[in-house]
Amino acid sequence: MVQVDSAPRHREPGQDQPNGHTGLWRCLASSRFEPPQETVTGTVMTGISGFLGKLFPPSPKVMNLTPVIANSLLKRPGSDGLDCAAPVPDWSDAASSLAGAVEESDAAGGSVTLVVGPPWSYNADIVTRTAALLGRDIIESPDPRRVLSGTADLTISFQGKDSGWVVPAIERWFFRHHLGLGRFREFFRHLLAGSFGRGLVGCDSWTWQYLSGVLGVSSRSPISFSAFAAEDLAKWFSSLPSSSPGPSSYSFKATDDGHLVVPPRELYESSAAEAFKPGKFLVRLAARARGNPGLALAMWRNHLMNGLDAKPADPGTENSDQSGGKPASAAESTPCVEAQSGHADQTGNAGGTIWVLPWNDAIEPKVPPGICRESLILLHSLLVHNGLREEHLADILPMTAGRLSANLGQLMESGVVEGGPCLLRVSPLAYPGVRGLLSDYGYFVDGF
């Protein structure tokens, strides 16, 4: 008999799971989630700058979302370039780990597994992919208009699902509205109690905080993925290009000192992996993203820059991890174009070098100074629902259409809220600041 792994066959739900393909995706009980911490210096500087920002708010400026030239030597890559150097993965590794956790939970006698994920963790995508691995049907969310009016039959879709079912995002099944709230509360209790058979439910962390903290819904042991520390992010970022159509590996170097921020993927396949220690940038990135890899990826992409020089750098300056040197001025290129032209750095890395802006040099949307409390309510509602359609805002929010339009317009202009009429969400780059602001003002926040 071949044993797949050395882990115990029967594991209590919520305990750490065996490593997946890369060992990065580990499921654990949500109550044990701990975000990475920033350095003491970084925490102090963040606190001071935040306090000064409240006293002397900077003039509001509109975030320019089109690529800009930071200086004459660097250019922000387009979406194609970013999708080569730092693509959004297909989450197959995460889904494998989650599928293992679900199977172990089922073996231990559990019927419904609830997996909670913070905003921009692609929790619904991971759960959807897990459904395919488990061979279970996905239950589509009901008509939002019927949910809002409290007339939706929430149970009908579960009939006949004997082989199990999956709900990727339960937050799409409810609104924080007085009509339908009672019906959803009862439905959700029955769902988690296993009244509809074996299932897997994905839930946004803010929604879960509202359902459990305000409505009093409880679950036996919701699970989440463990936080990504700086080392995990380095390994993950180095592996991402391998899933893109472009080169499978890049070197990521800082623009200010030329130090290696994320090494090429090949390093992790060699004995030199242990020697690489992530620097302050990745430590701060992990802390700022609170261990959320999807959020960290968005911030990471925001810091990537192309060198305008398509030629390989001087051998004497780019061969060492401690080397400096900025790219000389020359023709413009993108990562994928570089690969096609055959340029490589001295490590033999076909993808070449991608430059990483220092932490304070990248543009991030900030909450407008002097924001009114109505805008805070709007932001909080968007997070509780993990995004809302524009047509539902007036039903959910206690403000007139004119005030709603004005507040929303201000937030979208500043880049804090993004999306279109079909879904408005707090942008990933603004999310950490928004979360902190809401907590300061006394609004409940998620546990991530």
Place this chain on the structure above:
Amino acid sequence: MKFVRELNTLPVARLLLTILAGWAGIALSQRLLPWLAERLSGRNRLYLLATVPVLRLLILIAISAAVIAMTVEPSVENLVAYLGALGLALGYGLKDYVSSIVAGIVTLYEMPYGPGDWVEIGGVYGEVKSIGMRTVVILTSDDTMVSVPHSFIWGGPVHNSNYGSENLMCITEFLLDPCHDSGAAIRALEDTALSSAYLRHTMPVLVSVEESPFGTRYKIKAYPVDPRDQFKFKTDLTVRGRHAIAAAGIALSRPLATGSAGA
């Protein structure tokens, strides 16, 4: 016996500078600290506002002591004479004024109200914006600044809704027709409160019921995130509460349903 120092020995310049410094210190603290407090959130804002009257009192005491030391010839007889004259003037001419000032000092010790509190004094309800030596300035819900003498605390109760904290209970009433399902009404009104965007979720939500000659009186008792949003919170609960009651098939009490004045 000289009571006051000789004019040519009186440090006039230092005296004026001391008074000016005291005035500047009080003016600065009354403007700077509230400005700073408005840029903070939650508990920090209330803590900072509470320091304003205390700081003013300390400055006044310090300036008064300095002025007396500079002007009065230092001797026991002079001090006794000074205090005696002061007492006579205060007793006859400034009785009410002194009463308010003394009450103001007592409020600093007993703290029946402080800046940021929502209080009702003498029939006036609003947020305490500043505490002066003689009066407390309250901003009402219709944007009116009312100065209430501190001496009111001698004669009547002071109703403080939040007492230095962020927790201010709001009560929203509904008068329903007596023929209805109470369970359904309670559930509808509870969900109304639980689904409010203004709700402070760390505090409990309670729906109480009592019978009255005009109908069954329901009260939602809940707390907003920010006390300054209490009126918007009550409006939100009232509007959506009526909708929820109607959706549950429950009618309002007839006096309210027909628009005539209720209890």
